[in-house]
Amino acid sequence: MLRLYNTLTRQKEEFKPRDPGKVGIYVCGVTPYAYTHLGHARVSVLWDVFKRYLEYKGFEVTLVQNFTDVDDKIIAKANSEGVEAKEIAERYIADYFETMAALGVRPADKYPRVTQEIPDIIEVIQGLIDKGHAYAAGGDVYFDVSSFPGYGKLSGRTLEEMEAGARVEVSPLKRDPLDFALWKAAKPGEPAWDSPWGKGRPGWHIECSVMSLKYLGESFDIHGGGLDLVFPHHENEIAQSEAYTGATFARFWVHNGMVQVDKEKMSKSIGNTTAVREVIKKWDPFLIRFFLISTHYRSPVNFSPEELAAAGKGWERLVAAAKRLEQVAGLKPEASSAGSGEIQELRELLDRSRKRFEEAMDDDFNTALAISVLYELVRGINPYLNRALQGEREYRSQEWLALYAEYRSQLSIFGDILGIFPEDLASRVDSELVSGLVELLLDIRAQARKDKNWSLADSIRDRLGQLGIEVKDGPQGSTWELNK
């Protein structure tokens, strides 16, 4: 049973989908006017993992993530470069897709864009006017906050409190300072579409209401996004949508914590963003994923090279174990008696791990706890893998090889859900020919070592090292590992 923290109720609730077996998710995507940064990466990686886990649980998941491809920032950027707004949006949308591919994020099911949904948006705005929830003023259209009694229920504040805050934008066209724009009249030179209120473009919040309702329907299951969107964006989405349909907008609101730098939020307006395209030049993209999910999604995660390096050490241990499991899968069984007691214990560890992994993920997607299960698995099997790879015959029996195969499969299932293992792990590790040749060289080297011919032994190790094959000597023999 999956339990999810719902921002709306501020507690964990049992998750039951609207339609049995199916889950509809809408996640607020990016405004493409700058390179994709780690904050964007966190949201996307998170929902990629959540979707994979829900699919593992047997749900059919529809994930919708939008692009806000027209807004003030895009227009400003376009003006400063002397190009069309569309060109700016296209450039950074392309960067977003490239970044996501590098991070192993599987594509969402639908990526709607504001500029391609204008007629639907106009229809909803007109509907809101007709129902008395919105009013046109000077070519703009504003949502009348006072007409929606539930305003403030997501962010937990009342109209009075917000009025007192007094940092809201004052516009002479608004009846109330808290009213927000559904439609903005075009200024000269801005991208604009025809509408009943004259040329203009949609306000920021209306797109998400329109697109989520269009692609997921009323009362869809989960609406996600960064914690910084709770107010005003998501609050406004609820007001518009529920005023329009009269039905609950989204059933679960799931918000992730911010990526921080020096304990401060990473954001474009502060100017402390780190573009993912730069980060992955120095760090493995799968380590970035691992790092981003090694903290619970609702907590902030601080980004620094030191913390990334520390996480990297642990991650490398998991990857190394996964590689060893691939290698061992290529061994031929030896006829020898097995240590059945040890095998029994290891099989119990395996069974327990499945349960603990699922319990962790079921508890509000506790990826940090889930990762600890992988470490337990690896710590359990590692000693035996080493013995098998070093040639100890009793650890290469049919029974042991079968157990390794189970571990390999289980680790790969967990790894796939979290997406933390490079996908070409198997192909990198093994082709029969490579294995055979490396084994041959290691046999020769073993003889050289026996003869204390260290220069030959070291030369073989060094030259294999240059080819990316790392040789490691152990008490019973040598093992090897293929690195990038």
Added chain:
RNA sequence: GGCGGCAUAGCCAAGUGGUAAGGCAGGGGUCUGCAAAACCCUUAUUCCCCAGUUCGAAUCUGGGUGCCGCCUCCA
């Protein structure tokens, strides 16, 4: 100023009433021609402080301190 959240070892980080997961770093060890890896042991009598509830609290309540987010664009 208003609203919300968080404070756990040197660092990162799980844990919402039953006696402190996991990772990194550090120390010790197994192994060892050298190197690397792997594994074992070890590192918080204690969870920001003070009071309270309870047989029992890191976990609940009240007060304090510090940090973060939102109230303007933001994932």
